[in-house]
Amino acid sequence: MAAEPILRLQGLTKRFPGVVALDGVDLDFADGEMHALAGENGAGKSSLIRLLAGIHRPDAGRMTLAGAPYAPASPLDAIRAGIRVVHQEFNLLPALSVAENLLFERLPRRRLGFVDRRAMERDAEALLARVGLAEVSPRTPVERLGIAQMQLVEIARALSSRGRVLVLDEPTATLTPREAGRLFEQIRLLKQGGLTMVYVSHHLAEIFSLCDRVTVLRNGVKVETSRTADTDPGALVRQMIGRTLAAQAPQAGAPLGREALRVEHLRPRGAPPGAGLDFSLRHGEILGLAGLVGAGRTEVVRAIFGADPIAGGRILRDGRPVTIRSPRDAVRAGICLVTENRKEEGLVLPMAARVNTTLARLAQVTRAGFVRRGAEREATVRMTAELAIRLSGPEQPVVQLSGGNQQKVVLAKWLFGDDAPVLMLDEPTRGIDVGAKAEIYALLGRLAADGRAILVVSSELPELMHLCDRILVLSRGRLAGEVARAEFSEERILSLAYSQFMQTE
Amino acid sequence: MSASNASSPIGTSPSRGGGLARRALREAGIGLALLAMVVFFAAVAPDFTTHENVANILTQITINLILATGMTFAILIGGIDLSVGAVMALCAVVAGTVLKLDSLSDPVAIALGIAASLAVGMACGACNGFVSSFWRVPSFIVTLGMLNVARGAALEVTNARTIYDFPDSFTAFGTASVLGVPVMFVLALLLLGAGWVVLTRTVFGRMIYAIGNNEEAVRLSGHRPFVFKVLAFTVTGLCVGIAALVYMTRLTIANPILGIGFELNAIAAVIIGGTSLSGGRGSLVGTLLGAAIIGVLANGLILMGVTDFVRQIITGLVIIGAVILDSYRARLAARGGA
Amino acid sequence: MDRRSFLAACAAAGTLAAAPGFALAQGTGAQTGRKPVVGLVMKSLANEFFKDMQEGAVRHVQERGDLTLIPLGIQSETDIDGQIAAVENLITRKVDAIVIAPADSRALLSPVVRAIHAGIKVVNIDVAFDPASMKKHGVDIVFVGPDNRAGARMSGDVLAKALGRGGKVVIIEGNPGAENGVQRKLGYTDAISAGGLTLVDSRTAHWETEEANTVFSNMLTAHHDIQGVMSANDSMTLGVVKAIDAAGRSGQIKVVSFDNIPAIQPLLKDGKVLATVDQFGAQLAGDGIDNAMKEIAGQTLTGWIRTPLKLVTA
Known part of the structure; x- marks a missing residue:
């Protein structure tokens, strides 16, 4: 690539509290090329796109667009400069027509501010033709379009202003293979038209069939940029994982007990038909659930917990089938869930630590329908000490606590009353600082040693490999495989996680 | 960050002072507003502080206080009840019809009339709660429907006629007083006190606050918010039934068009009292102060000779002011300011 | 109240019967066809006074026996739109005359003028239309009501x-x-x-x-x-x-x-x-209907026909 790159990133750095999302990334995008970004969840792809789109501003480094400094202060700045981003979630207004959506930012006006409908529809038709949607009338309300058509409308909208760089973030995530195929055709046509594109996808096959070059990011750092012709999927996966971490010393853990939880043909709501899940979990065991974002991990634990209705399957607790239609049923069967979003689903934020600690086991501190406040405070003080929660007192609202301490309160909620033989945790350390993480790991180890059965969902492979006795890997809602501790390697787990994406569609 | 190192791990003192002081502070503001109002009216309207006028005010706020007590339950759990005025009319005309049954002796008729009013109120409330939480319809809409249903039923029951001439032993309560305080107001205070105990001391109260703040977290902690929502609206309905009886003893009539707009006064009392319309935050102490502010305002402005229209404007401004104040409090709470 | 209305009360409370709203109560002789048809547009039937008035009118029409009455009510005292809709409904149904107790002395005038232009006789009861507005519309509608x-x-x-x-x-x-x-x-x-x-x-x-x-x-x-x-x-x-x-x-x-x-x-x-x-509300609508029948018969009535008022003392 001898020519001057159209977009150049130099030393781009973005920090969020507790995390370095991007760490000194240098990257060139050549004029007219199609450049893929690859990497694990949290590798920094999304942060990079947000910087390009003007949603966030870099903490260090600079960007150059066609030779001129590029420092967008807002998404509007980015659009004006010619960088258009098609985000994973649609930003369409469903009730409005295709034409109105396409030209929303610059509706053709007549005098007195009236919209010039004819001009608008004419412009819209031209745009639709560019993405191969000539058959769609500009007057159609967007809500009547199919998903693929919406995706194309999003792209057409991105093309509506003179763009120099088009960023596509997981454009095929919601598409069927056939729809994706149609989209690829249009993308190839745009590429032939000379448009520079940045393409983000988990689908390695797509990257290899569409893109000229691919850059791998890991932990916010650029690993390597290579021509797709010169590399292969296996090499890419290795780059995404990085050096193979030395296998962690296995936990001393007590010998495993009998089976605590068994799941047969479980199909969470929205799971693909025929994708029933079977697995079991024993007392004293820590089982991991790995997979890419959208692989259906959260859906599995929510289904077991009764948080969402299930499409099929059955659940056995200590060998006996249990019917779980609500979290209440699950809690009664001794199954607990530390949810992914502790703020929205785990805690009553504005209320006191005391209230949150006893929320799931209120009966332990009540008599005849009255809350025994003394007993409740005592219980809170005890749990606070046990889990080393930093708290000014039982009356402190949990909203004032740090993420790690909030998460410990959620754990206290389930552990108080000592009635949680099966404990499931969804991303237990997300947004938590390193110290609290270590404490939670240690706590989970202790709980397993006490004979509890623990199921952990996490996007961080090192975390799972550190904690678990076994890891189940999900790929697109299916159980792709199981890895025993002795065989733990990120490469093995990731290739299983990608297994449903590798097959050419 | 600041939160995590705010203090050492627990164990030193179960500091209950923090929470109480914070709560007291919230209501102190409303109390001060009320006090300022009282001082102002006492200064400009000489009759304001007479014993008769104070008794008048207490009588006048009684019905609203009872309705607002029930409304506090509905709002705290994250709902609202627009049907209280209409349901009150239905309670009154059903109870009034029972009271007028010739075949019953007075004591029996009174007992049955009271039971009928409470039963009708609770049934309508339970219905509101059930429909809105079972089908996940906003209670705003459900109770708007109930408003029409109850009003229509009240008209149907009476054929639009006023029921009057109740037994004296029944209406005697309306004007009775102990130590110069109207008996009905004492009743309202007792009700409010009972409500306060329920909200602050019982499992039911705990669930109301928790659900009002974060229903999903409560559900995912293994509870059934549905049950508590139905119960909360039933309490609202119970209060409506009681308010209807107070109306009947005080005015010795029951007619199907009574109580129009009472829901708005009750909501205003709750909101002025600092309870958040989005639920989970507030108290009955605030509601008491809110109802008192509305009553004092209406009374004092008439004593001052302010015209009807200006009086309406001022009342509206006070409500808006209270909501603005509440948004400041909400922002303070979000910042975690203790 | 007697036992029957108590039972009605229980039934209504139990089933939460719907509001009366647009009652299309019908007296006898609905199918006779040749009798003149008179629409009666009332105010809120939730008001005892108007309820009495309507019931009085229905009784009166039964006694006369020479016309068909279509009584229409509205939800609340101030439901002006509801009354306008009622008048328009009656125009569409080509009634011979409309007797109306307007919810507003000006807003109801234009639909009523439309009725007059459609050849319908109109009699105003209870509250008089505003004279200045009538002059502007070029009509003089007879008012039958108390002072x-x-x-x-x-x-x-x-x-x-x-x-x-x-x-x-x-x-x-x-x-x-x-x-x-x-x-x-x-x-x-x-x-x-x-x-x-x-x-x-x-x-x-x-x-x-x-x-x-x-x-x-x-x-x-x-x-x-x-x-x-x-x-x-x-x-x-x-x-x-x-x-x-x-x-x-x-x-x-x-x-x-x-x-x-x-x-x-x-x-x-x-x-x-x-x-x-x-003010003998029960008879007021009846008086209005009598005058409407006179107009249908060819008489032209204008101005204020005062209905009786009686001072009641102990």
């Missing part, structure tokens, strides 16, 4: 006589903006100036018993020396009398009223209310 102002004057005069010159009185007004309320207030002030009374305060209680009770107790605190009350309807009077009782001043403060509803009778008997005015 609210004169009625209030009669009631007010009773109070003036009882108190003597210099007596201090207050007025409890109806809804501000309601024509009959305005007329009654005018009648009361006529009586006040003629009788040499002093008007201390005048406030609305929106026709409502509880509000009248509250408002009047507060007026009483502000003006200890009130000797008399002129209340624009009996429902409010019920609240006023309770306030007087509660203040322990029964017998000292005299009250006059308007409407003569059943619930006021015991108070008249006890002397707690000196007088009220009966």
Whole structure:
């Protein structure tokens, strides 16, 4: 690539509290090329796109667009400069027509501010033709379009202003293979038209069939940029994982007990038909659930917990089938869930630590329908000490606590009353600082040693490999495989996680 | 960050002072507003502080206080009840019809009339709660429907006629007083006190606050918010039934068009009292102060000779002011300011 | 109330029967066809007064037997749109005449003028259309109704006589903006100036018993020396009398009223209310229908046909 790159990133750095999302990334995008970004969840792809789109501003480094400094202060700045981003979630207004959506930012006006409908529809038709949607009338309300058509409308909208760089973030995530195929055709046509594109996808096959070059990011750092012709999927996966971490010393853990939880043909709501899940979990065991974002991990634990209705399957607790239609049923069967979003689903934020600690086991501190406040405070003080929660007192609202301490309160909620033989945790350390993480790991180890059965969902492979006795890997809602501790390697787990994406569609 | 190192791990003192002081502070503001109002009216309207006028005010706020007590339950759990005025009319005309049954002796008729009013109120409330939480319809809409249903039923029951001439032993309560305080107001205070105990001391109260703040977290902690929502609206309905009886003893009539707009006064009392319309935050102490502010305002402005229209404007401004104040409090709470 | 209405009460409470709303009650002879059809557009049937009026009209039509009546009501006193829709409905159904008690003396005029242009005879009852607006539309619709102002004057005069010159009185007004309320207030002030009374305060209680009770107790605190009350309807009077009782001043403060509803009778008997005015609402719609029939028969009626008012005293 001898020519001057159209977009150049130099030393781009973005920090969020507790995390370095991007760490000194240098990257060139050549004029007219199609450049893929690859990497694990949290590798920094999304942060990079947000910087390009003007949603966030870099903490260090600079960007150059066609030779001129590029420092967008807002998404509007980015659009004006010619960088258009098609985000994973649609930003369409469903009730409005295709034409109105396409030209929303610059509706053709007549005098007195009236919209010039004819001009608008004419412009819209031209745009639709560019993405191969000539058959769609500009007057159609967007809500009547199919998903693929919406995706194309999003792209057409991105093309509506003179763009120099088009960023596509997981454009095929919601598409069927056939729809994706149609989209690829249009993308190839745009590429032939000379448009520079940045393409983000988990689908390695797509990257290899569409893109000229691919850059791998890991932990916010650029690993390597290579021509797709010169590399292969296996090499890419290795780059995404990085050096193979030395296998962690296995936990001393007590010998495993009998089976605590068994799941047969479980199909969470929205799971693909025929994708029933079977697995079991024993007392004293820590089982991991790995997979890419959208692989259906959260859906599995929510289904077991009764948080969402299930499409099929059955659940056995200590060998006996249990019917779980609500979290209440699950809690009664001794199954607990530390949810992914502790703020929205785990805690009553504005209320006191005391209230949150006893929320799931209120009966332990009540008599005849009255809350025994003394007993409740005592219980809170005890749990606070046990889990080393930093708290000014039982009356402190949990909203004032740090993420790690909030998460410990959620754990206290389930552990108080000592009635949680099966404990499931969804991303237990997300947004938590390193110290609290270590404490939670240690706590989970202790709980397993006490004979509890623990199921952990996490996007961080090192975390799972550190904690678990076994890891189940999900790929697109299916159980792709199981890895025993002795065989733990990120490469093995990731290739299983990608297994449903590798097959050419 | 600041939160995590705010203090050492627990164990030193179960500091209950923090929470109480914070709560007291919230209501102190409303109390001060009320006090300022009282001082102002006492200064400009000489009759304001007479014993008769104070008794008048207490009588006048009684019905609203009872309705607002029930409304506090509905709002705290994250709902609202627009049907209280209409349901009150239905309670009154059903109870009034029972009271007028010739075949019953007075004591029996009174007992049955009271039971009928409470039963009708609770049934309508339970219905509101059930429909809105079972089908996940906003209670705003459900109770708007109930408003029409109850009003229509009240008209149907009476054929639009006023029921009057109740037994004296029944209406005697309306004007009775102990130590110069109207008996009905004492009743309202007792009700409010009972409500306060329920909200602050019982499992039911705990669930109301928790659900009002974060229903999903409560559900995912293994509870059934549905049950508590139905119960909360039933309490609202119970209060409506009681308010209807107070109306009947005080005015010795029951007619199907009574109580129009009472829901708005009750909501205003709750909101002025600092309870958040989005639920989970507030108290009955605030509601008491809110109802008192509305009553004092209406009374004092008439004593001052302010015209009807200006009086309406001022009342509206006070409500808006209270909501603005509440948004400041909400922002303070979000910042975690203790 | 008797046992039957108690059972009705229970049934209604149990099933939560729907509001009456647009009642299309129908008398006899709906299918006769050749009889003239008269539409009766009422105000809110939730109001006892109009309910009586409508029932009186239905009875009256049964007695006459020579016409078909279509009575239409509205949801609330101020539901102007509902009345406009009702008039339009009757135009579409090509009735021969419309008898209307307008919810607003101006807003209802244009649909009514449309009815006149469609060849429908129109008779105005209860509250008169605004004369200036009628002139602008070039119509002169006959008004059949009581003189609210004169009625209030009669009631007010009773109070003036009882108190003597210099007596201090207050007025409890109806809804501000309601024509009959305005007329009654005018009648009361006529009586006040003629009788040499002093008007201390005048406030609305929106026709409502509880509000009248509250408002009047507060007026009483502000003006200890009130000797008399002129209340624009009996429902409010019920609240006023309770306030007087509660203040322990029964017998000292005299009250006059308007409407003569059943619930006021015991108070008249006890002397707690000196007088009220009966405007024979039950017959009013009947009178309107009689005049509509005259117009259908070819007579042309204009101006104000006053219906009787009667002062009711103990």
